[in-house]
Amino acid sequence: MFNTNIKKLFSDTIYLAVGCFITAFSVNYILKPNGLITSGITGLAIVLEKYLHVNYTYIYYAVTLVILLITYALLGKKEIMKIIFLSVLYPTVLLAMQNFEFKFVENDLLLASIYFSIFYGIGVGMILRKGFSFGGTDTIARLLNKKAFPSINVSYIMLVLDGCVILIAAFAFGRNIALYSIISQLITTKVCDYIMFGFGTKLYKLEIISSEYEKISRFIMLELGRGVTLFKIKGCYTNEEKIQIESVCSPNQAVMIQKFIRQNDGAAFVKVLPVVNVWGKGVRFIDISSEDNN
Known part of the structure; x- marks a missing residue:
């Protein structure tokens, strides 16, 4: 070691x-x-x-x-x-x-x-x-x-x-x-x-399960300017109710979130999913109102 x-x-x-x-x-x-x-x-x-x-x-x-x-x-x-x-x-x-x-x-x-x-x-x-x-x-x-x-x-x-x-x-x-x-x-x-x-996707969806969900949510919203959605979930193995954070962010912001989670909750569970595209209001998102509807 x-x-x-x-x-x-x-x-x-x-x-x-x-x-x-x-x-x-x-x-x-x-x-x-x-x-x-x-x-x-x-x-x-x-x-x-x-x-x-x-x-x-x-x-x-x-x-x-x-x-x-x-x-x-x-x-x-x-x-x-x-x-x-x-x-x-x-x-x-x-x-x-x-x-x-x-x-x-x-x-x-x-x-x-x-x-x-x-x-x-x-x-x-x-x-x-x-x-x-x-x-x-x-x-x-x-x-x-x-x-x-x-x-x-x-x-x-x-x-x-x-x-x-x-x-x-x-x-x-x-x-x-x-x-x-x-x-x-x-x-x-x-x-x-x-x-x-790398040259892959430029957006990621993060699904985070952590006891420090409030602190992590504030960091994502206030310091990175990204939106956050909270879900109530229930673990089948433990039968415990928990809160899951979901957010779409850029790759460098994903790294910053990873570092923040590592410093505040080493027991967190995080899924990082590549996103092909996002329609909506936000950095690197496509404004759906400007898309051609024909």
Whole structure:
């Protein structure tokens, strides 16, 4: 058992290091040489570098440290342990790779944006697939949701934060660079989804039986913005009445729900079913009123 845990720890560390390397490669050798910008803490650090004349990696370190301290103060030790490893490893890899001069593509901003998005999406997807976080705008969004805007979904807060970074970049580097950033963001999101969940279905139905159904339901509704249906069921083996949660969500939200359940009820029973399509009101749903009735 001990040897198995050591092997898993070693393989996970190598896997995360490769993810960090690919992500840092895209930033150091594609994004920066072409004067492009991205969203998140990386993008903010690059913008601040222009005005502070300090290497953006050091700025990234500083901002991440502040986020870690705030996370520890407001959310506790359990939350900080999820991001502290990547918060140290990623900027370290960024800094180390700056010692090597290399340009993967230049003199073509559109091509550079596409290449950057592909590599960046692969690297980020690999890291998120393991359940780790960079401690960036996603963490800030969760902090704001818990302490300031509990009625606003985390995904919407993240969208506003990333939008603010791109808006700041528009003033710092021009509107064209901001437009390329938006293109990169869209491609990166798609690539990241494919790395995390493959090329299959993009919607899942979750059927969850848990004694913590109220807590899980609130998480799905308030933090993920997904609808929840509760059913009364009766187990044939135990003859006990229980509550079953049903919700349709995206693949990355399914992973977030899995992590939340794992932290709050290790005895939960969860079925994950691929969904071909959904008609209704919701993210990635098809608006039934717009369908052709002929």
